Every structure is written in structure tokens, then in C-alpha cells.
Amino acid sequence: FYARFEEIPPRFIESLLAVEDTLFFEHGGINLDAIMRAMIKNAKSGRYTEGGSTLTQQLVKNMVLTREKTLTRKLKEAIISIRIEKVLSKEEILERYLNQTFFGHGYYGVKTASLGYFKKPLDKLTLKEITMLVALPRAPSFYDPTKNLEFSLSRANDILRRLYSLGWISSNELKSALNEVPIVYNQTSTQNIAPYVVDEVLKQLDQLDGLKTQGYTIKLTIDLDYQRLALESLRFGHQKILEKIAKEKPKTNASDEDEDNLNASMIVTETSTGKILALVGGIDYKKSAFNRTTQAKRQFGSAIKPFVYQIAFDNGYSTTSKIPDTARNFENGNYSKNSEQNHAWHPSNYSRKFLGLVTLQEALSHSLNLATINLSDQLGFEKIYQSLSDMGFKNLPKDLSIVLGSFAISPIDAAEKYSLFSNYGAMLKPMLIESITNQQNEVKTFTPIETKKITSKEQAFLTLSVLMNAVENGTGRLARIKGLEIAGKTGTSNNNIDAWFIGFTPTLQSVIWFGRDDNTPIGKGAAGSVVSAPVYSYFMRNILAIEPSLKRKFDVPKGLRKEIVDKIPYYSTPNSITPTPK
Numbered sequence: 001f002y003a004r005f006e007e008i009p010p011r012f013i014e015s016l017l018a019v020e021d022t023l024f025f026e027h028g029g030i031n032l033d034a035i036m037r038a039m040i041k042n043a044k045s046g047r048y049t050e051g052g053s054t055l056t057q058q059l060v061k062n063m064v065l066t067r068e069k070t071l072t073r074k075l076k077e078a079i080i081s082i083r084i085e086k087v088l089s090k091e092e093i094l095e096r097y098l099n100q101t102f103f104g105h106g107y108y109g110v111k112t113a114s115l116g117y118f119k120k121p122l123d124k125l126t127l128k129e130i131t132m133l134v135a136l137p138r139a140p141s142f143y144d145p146t147k148n149l150e151f152s153l154s155r156a157n158d159i160l161r162r163l164y165s166l167g168w169i170s171s172n173e174l175k176s177a178l179n180e181v182p183i184v185y186n187q188t189s190t191q192n193i194a195p196y197v198v199d200e201v202l203k204q205l206d207q208l209d210g211l212k213t214q215g216y217t218i219k220l221t222i223d224l225d226y227q228r229l230a231l232e233s234l235r236f237g238h239q240k241i242l243e244k245i246a247k248e249k250p251k252t253n254a255s256d257e258d259e260d261n262l263n264a265s266m267i268v269t270e271t272s273t274g275k276i277l278a279l280v281g282g283i284d285y286k287k288s289a290f291n292r293t294t295q296a297k298r299q300f301g302s303a304i305k306p307f308v309y310q311i312a313f314d315n316g317y318s319t320t321s322k323i324p325d326t327a328r329n330f331e332n333g334n335y336s337k338n339s340e341q342n343h344a345w346h347p348s349n350y351s352r353k354f355l356g357l358v359t360l361q362e363a364l365s366h367s368l369n370l371a372t373i374n375l376s377d378q379l380g381f382e383k384i385y386q387s388l389s390d391m392g393f394k395n396l397p398k399d400l401s402i403v404l405g406s407f408a409i410s411p412i413d414a415a416e417k418y419s420l421f422s423n424y425g426a427m428l429k430p431m432l433i434e435s436i437t438n439q440q441n442e443v444k445t446f447t448p449i450e451t452k453k454i455t456s457k458e459q460a461f462l463t464l465s466v467l468m469n470a471v472e473n474g475t476g477r478l479a480r481i482k483g484l485e486i487a488g489k490t491g492t493s494n495n496n497i498d499a500w501f502i503g504f505t506p507t508l509q510s511v512i513w514f515g516r517d518d519n520t521p522i523g524k525g526a527a528g529s530v531v532s533a534p535v536y537s538y539f540m541r542n543i544l545a546i547e548p549s550l551k552r553k554f555d556v557p558k559g560l561r562k563e564i565v566d567k568i569p570y571y572s573t574p575n576s577i578t579p580t581p582k
Contacts, residue, residue, distance in 0.1 A: 201218060347404065365470040
């Protein structure tokens with residue numbers, strides 16, 4: 001928060017000058033008397049102990065110089081200070097100083113500090129509160145009232161006595177202020193709402209000069225209702241998992257470890273723009289500020305499969321094309337293009353059952369590993385590998401296990417990739433910042449970025465329609481909501497280490513991940529269909545409660561053919577054929 005000079009109370013200016021630079025309005029940037037006193041004191045002590053800096057010099061030190069205590073630096077500081085006094089008014093210098101100074105507790109600028117420590121605008125501060133803030137720049141940690149209230153009050157009282165000795169306050173004002181003990185709040189003004197979002201904004205704008213001190217107004221895409229519900233939903237799911245684990249281990253103390261180690265993340269985007277409406281990087285920011293949405297890369301598991309089926313659809317397959325869901329054994333690394341990979345691979349379905357000949361729609365809806373491997377074998381490994389690379393997937397192993405998600409990806413990257421389906425064929429980069437406005441009211445706006453055009457709307461809808469069936473009749477059934485069309489895919493990595501659900505409606509897409517920070521299994525039966533899909537349903541039900549007018553049905557592109565088999569719709573395009581399984 002930026003404070004213009006006219007917003008700063010006169011008492012604040014007086015208190016600051018009383019202890020930092022009484023002759024501020026009389027000198028030209030340096031105070032020679034103060035410098036001489038400091039030099040004499042330093043000479044007597046044999047080391048650098050006192051600086052004699054004016055507020056102008058302190059501003060220079062904050063802005064352009066290092067903290068080293070040398071005479072060379074002091075000389076540079078004095079020269080620059082004199083130059084600044086020639087181009088800026090005293091009021092402008094004070095304004096910049098008070099907005100760029102660190103007031104402890106993560107607060108830069110006097111307005112931010114006032115709101116943070118006292119939950120008050122500047123014009124509502126008492127004299128005692130003002131002097132407590134004035135005390136902070138000299139030793140922000142030592143005089144932090146949330147940590148050392150006694151020292152903070154003592155220093156503030158010294159400043160009050162200094163004001164009285166200068167004749168700037170009356171004896172009644174002094175007495176009243178000395179007896180006051182203000183209420184101090186131990187929290188930041190933004191942290192409780194969306195701390196992971198704040199961290200991500202600072203990260204994205206770390207190259208912006210004076211980000212914390214130049215009074216920028218940053219408009220985000222975040223919807224605070226969505227943000228609140230996303231965190232609430234993750235905590236709902238987190239608690240359900242802990243309860244399940246506690247029932248399975250009633251005689252152990254594992255629940256304490258489970259609670260600290262088990263974590264989750266969620267990112268909600270607008271399907272047509274990629275705007276991020278909610279971003280939660282963990283269950284409890286106070287316990288861990290690590291942002292699992294943007295920083296963690298976790299094994300994707302079966303959440304990769306829709307992309308494999310999209311490749312098939314774009315190569316002439318239809319939702320009714322049939323493939324064998326039968327056992328496959330790969331000996332001596334013959335599933336791998338990596339010459340160093342020579343061990344056997346015996347993949348199986350999650351259910352340990354085989355369904356025989358199935359349609360592509362059935363295979364993806366029920367997340368059948370073996371059918372997916374057989375489909376990939378028909379398409380050819382090189383085609384699969386190159387197509388996934390073209391879609392932007394990175395660090396892919398050179399073997400067929402990629403079609404089961406044997407590689408890692410961050411949830412925010414997963415959000416971008418799944419926009420291929422939710423945005424009908426074109427990927428959108430998740431977008432957090434809408435605009436930045438500086439003090440001169442110059443505005444820089446940001447617009448949605450289409451990162452890759454992968455396929456046509458018609459072809460993308462084939463996969464979308466199958467993902468709708470996955471929620472209605474397949475592994476995503478626990479995400480269902482009556483009266484709302486939802487497309488989605490579960491993802492579970494080996495040994496239930498990662499549990500994903502990526503779901504989307506006509507307007508909203510959500511990526512939900514659960515797992516342990518140490519990469520150990522979540523627990524028995526902790527698949528994405530059981531762990532993450534119910535969290536999605538919980539979230540969307542609450543969203544519909546506050547936004548009942550949300551669009552509920554997907555648009556069907558023109559030119560698609562629809563076939564009903566056993567009351568289930570199957571779609572195809574003019575490009576679809578039905579090849580005979582090999």
C-alpha cells in the first residue's frame with residue numbers, strides 16, 4: 001500500500017524528524033555537524049559505530065547503496081543525497097522514504113505497517129501508535145511489537161519524551177500517550193486470504209523495480225469466494241483421508257505423522273481464458289510455504305491417458321473403435337527405446353482384471369492400463385512420444401510407460417495441458433495477473449495466452465465426451481453432480497503415491513492433487529477416484545450454491561455424429577474410422 005505525502009499525519013512527520021533528522025527542513029541533504037560528531041565517536045572507538053545520516057541519506061542507502069559501513073560508501077551516499085535534494089522537494093523525499101522503508105514483520109511502507117500492526121489507516125493512528133511505528137526502521141526486529149512489545153513501548157516512550165522536550169507536544173499529550181498500550185495484531189494484511197497467491201505474484205514480478213515500495217496496484221484474477229472454497233474443499237478431503245487412515249491404524253501414532261506429511265494442492269481456472277480463480281499450494285501455509293501447485297512435480301499417473309486417446313482420435317480412431325484389454329508382458333526391456341533399460345515390465349489394470357475387447361470410450365472411462373498400452377502399440381511408440389512432446393510434455397522417459405504417466409508434472413502445468421480439452425483444442429497458459437498500475441496511473445494489462453493449438457474443436461470434443469462418460473459411468477463417478485455436465489479424469493501413480501482429479505465444466509476447470517511430501521504412499525485404496533474426485537464434487541456443489549447461474553451443459557461442435565449404445569452416447573467426426581485391432 002502506497003501512502004502519498006498528504007495522507008501521512010503531521011504528527012507522524014514530527015515524530016520521525018524528532019528522532020531521525022531534526023534539521024531535515026534546513027539542510028541540503030547532509031548534516032555536517034552530525035557527521036563530525038559521528039566521526040569523533042568512531043575515532044574514539046576505533047571502529048565504525050555511528051553514521052550521522054540524514055533521512056535523505058537513509059533513503060539513498062535503502063535505494064541504491066550497499067549496507068557496508070565504509071567511509072567510501074558514506075562519501076557516495078553524501079554526494080547522491082545532495083543531488084537528490086536538488087531535484088526532489090522535502091515532501092517528496094519524505095514520501096519516498098516512508099514508502100520504501102522496512103518496518104519489520106514483512107511490511108514495507110508506513111501504510112502497510114499501519115494496517116498490519118494496528119488494522120488502522122494512517123489518519124486513525126494514536127500518538128502512541130505513531131511513535132511505535134517511527135521506532136521500527138532503526139531496528140525492525142528488535143522493536144517489532146508482535147515479538148518485543150516491552151521494548152517497542154519503551155522506545156516509543158523515548159520518542160514521546162523527545163517530542164515534549166522539543167515543545168512539539170503538550171504535557172497532557174505526553175502523559176496520555178505514555179500510559180497507552182495499543183492493541184497489536186500479529187498477522188499480515190494479506191496472508192490469511194491467499195498466501196500462496198501472494199508468494200506466486202512476488203515470484204512472477206520479481207524483476208519489477210520497487211515492487212514492494214513503489215505503490216503499484218496489482219489486479220489479480222483470483223476470486224476470493226473460489227479461493228476460500230478451494231482451501232475448504234482440500235481440508236475437507238484431507239480430514240477424510242486422515243479419518244480413514246486412523247480407522248486402519250487405531251493402535252498406532254501414525255496419524256500425527258500423517259497429518260504433517262499428507263498434503264494437497266488445487267488450481268481453478270476459467271476454461272475460456274485460463275484465468276486463475278483459485279490457487280492453493282498446501283493445506284496449511286503456516287506449516288509449509290512450499291507451493292505444491294507451482295513448485296512440486298509429481299507423477300501424473302493415469303491422468304495422462306486422455307492425451308494418448310486424443311492422439312488416437314486425431315489419427316482416425318473413433319470412440320467406438322475397439323482395442324483389446326488383455327495382458328501384456330515385456331521382457332528384457334523390449335518396451336523401451338532406451339538401450340540401458342533391460343528389465344522386464346509386467347503392467348496390469350488397477351482392478352487386476354482384464355475386460356477383453358473394449359471400445360476406446362470404455363477403455364478411457366474405466367482407465368484401463370492394458371487397453372491403453374495396446375492402443376499405443378497400435379499407434380506406434382514414436383508417434384506417441386513425438387505427439388506428447390509436441391503437446392509440451394517434458395522429461396518423458398523413452399519407453400511405453402509414459403502412456404501410464406510414469407513422469408512428473410506440476411499441477412499448474414497440468415492445468416495448462418488439460419485446457420486442450422476444456423478449451424476445445426487449444427491450450428491456454430494459466431494467468432494470475434490481470435493488470436499493473438504505477439503511481440502515474442500507467443496501466444499494463446495482460447491478456448490470455450494461447451500456447452498451443454493442438455487439434456480442432458470437433459476432434460477435441462471426442463475426448464471431452466469420453467471424459468464426461470468417465471464421470472458419469474467410470475472412475476470419476478464420485479465427482480458427479482446432478483444437473484451439471486462434468487468431464488474429468490482421475491490419476492493414480494504407482495502404490496497410491498499420488499492421487500489426482502482434473503475436472504471441468506463448461507466454464508470452470510479444477511486440478512486437484514493429494515500426496516505425501518516425502519513421496520511415500522498415501523494409504524491403502526487411496527486412488528484419485530476415491531481421494532480427489534469427492535473433493536472436486538464438494539467444491540463444485542459449493543460453487544453452484546453461490547453461483548447457480550453457471551453454464552451447465554457443454555457446447556457440441558457442428559458436424560459430429562452421435563450414436564447411442566446401451567443408453568450411452570458415443571461421438572465421432574467425419575475423420576473417424578474404426579480400424580481392426582491387430
